[in-house]
Amino acid sequence: MAADQFAPRTLMKKNKKGLKLGGMGPEASNSPLAAKPDKRDSVVDTLQVGVEYQLQLNHEDFQVLHELGSGNGGTVSKVIFEQDRRQIVMARKVIHIEAKPAVRKQIIRELQIMYECHSPYIVSFYGAYKHDKDVIMCMEFMEPGSLDYIAKVMGSLDVQYLRVIADSVLKGLVYLYDTHKIMHRDIKPSNILMNSRGQIKLCDFGVSGELVNSIADTFVGTSTYMSPERIQGGKYTVKSDVWSFGLTLMELALGRFPFGGDADGSGDKRASSGPMGILDLLQSIVNEPAPKLDKDKYPAELSDFCDKCLAKDPEERLSPKELLDHPLIQLDLPVDVEQWAEDIINTAAAKKAAQNGQPPPPPRIRDHSQPTIPTVGSQRKQKA
Numbered sequence: 420m421a422a423d424q425f426a427p428r429t430l431m432k433k434n435k436k437g438l439k440l441g442g443m444g445p446e447a448s449n450s451p452l453a454a455k456p457d458k459r460d461s462v463v464d465t466l467q468v469g470v471e472y473q474l475q476l477n478h479e480d481f482q483v484l485h486e487l488g489s490g491n492g493g494t495v496s497k498v499i500f501e502q503d504r505r506q507i508v509m510a511r512k513v514i515h516i517e518a519k520p521a522v523r524k525q526i527i528r529e530l531q532i533m534y535e536c537h538s539p540y541i542v543s544f545y546g547a548y549k550h551d552k553d554v555i556m557c558m559e560f561m562e563p564g565s566l567d568y569i570a571k572v573m574g575s576l577d578v579q580y581l582r583v584i585a586d587s588v589l590k591g592l593v594y595l596y597d598t599h600k601i602m603h604r605d606i607k608p609s610n611i612l613m614n615s616r617g618q619i620k621l622c623d624f625g626v627s628g629e630l631v632n633s634i635a636d637t638f639v640g641t642s643t644y645m646s647p648e649r650i651q652g653g654k655y656t657v658k659s660d661v662w663s664f665g666l667t668l669m670e671l672a673l674g675r676f677p678f679g680g681d682a683d684g685s686g687d688k689r690a691s692s693g694p695m696g697i698l699d700l701l702q703s704i705v706n707e708p709a710p711k712l713d714k715d716k717y718p719a720e721l722s723d724f725c726d727k728c729l730a731k732d733p734e735e736r737l738s739p740k741e742l743l744d745h746p747l748i749q750l751d752l753p754v755d756v757e758q759w760a761e762d763i764i765n766t767a768a769a770k771k772a773a774q775n776g777q778p779p780p781p782p783r784i785r786d787h788s789q790p791t792i793p794t795v796g797s798q799r800k801q802k803a
């Protein structure tokens with residue numbers, strides 16, 4: 420397939436091919452309640468389907484609980500959306516776009532593709548709207564949250580957890596690529612999230628070219644998770660996402676960013692800091708051999724998986740589909756993912772209380788009346 424098929428796409432392009440926005444009912448949707456975009460935007464209005472489960476996202480219907488974090492261009496908050504006596508907790512990302520109103524409108528239009536993403540491996544989308552100079556995206560609230568946060572709370576992760584993460588991320592990438600012809604383009608720990616049911620999902624993929632351009636106009640969009648070929652301005656393929664994921668997985672195993680640390684592994688914990696400046700770091704990613712996990716300390720399946728992701732030549736790197744057959748994914752290491760999520764939430768709460776000099780709060784106990792999702796280890800024969 421030609422590479423440009425995978426460029427960030429717009430809905431206009433998609434509609435030219437005669438495709439419609441899919442069913443919006445909860446059965447058809449990955450979202451608990453699929454959302455409808457802001458009525459004030461007439462273009463978006465015409466794209467609405469499925470009356471019964473639509474949400475009309477009005478700015479005044481949100482109550483901000485607290486900030487979850489911010490990155491290049493966006494600030495994410497936990498919010499409650501309340502309408503018709505119905506309350507939904509969401510994560511809301513506010514992206515300030517200093518551009519002509521037409522640009523913001525175009526971004527909202529492009530983000531509509533997210534309505535069509537229905538996968539257990541992709542963060543659900545409630546909708547997007549404009550507010551003043553902001554583009555606002557509403558999505559599933561994920562607690563405990565992103566993998567960088569989880570690593571901060573739990574430290575380095577053992578192979579059984581890394582296997583679950585790898586399985587979910589690969590299935591998410593395969594879904595985006597096969598179903599929507601989308602490459603992620605920004606795989607890193609902060610863009611991989613876990614919810615309270617222990618599901619691991621991808622967010623912030625490059626669905627809107629206009630959004631990517633607008634953020635790049637304001638911020639230096641260089642990520643240390645970029646593959647060597649991308650740093651060098653080469654062609655972006657789904658294998659570039661694989662490189663970024665290999666680095667992410669290795670970071671979660673080591674408890675530090677794999678490049679640029681001290682030789683004994685006790686060096687800086689963050690990609691953005693440390694003895695190396697960003698340019699040195701990018702140079703070493705391009706010029707130095709890829710990092711390797713110590714075979715004496717880590718299971719062979721894990722170190723081989725990372726090697727396969729971190730082949731410097733993209734031709735030699737495996738694709739997400741090929742990696743799903745890797746021995747790491749086939750390992751019989753069942754994990755009760757819901758229990759895992761609960762442990763992370765409780766550990767985070769206890770650490771926060773200790774920092775504030777308070778006694779640990781009572782642990783949050785899983786509601787066993789709710790249907791649980793199966794243990795991930797027992798699902799390993801299923802492919803995305």
Ligand SMILES: Nc1ncnc2c1ncn2[C@@H]1O[C@H](COP(=O)(O)OP(=O)(O)OP(=O)(O)O)[C@@H](O)[C@H]1O
Nearest residue numbers: 487488489490491493495510559560561564565609
């Ligand atoms: N759906 C969500 N549920 C819960 N927390 C979220 C959600 N989306 C994002 N976050 C949190 O908000 C933080 C900020 O996210 P944001 O996407 O703005 O920046 P980032 O991913 O850290 O960096 P960058 O902007 O460089 O991609 C994340 O690190 C994550 O911890």
Ligand SMILES: [Mg+2]
Nearest residue numbers: 490609610623
């Ligand atoms: Mg992000």
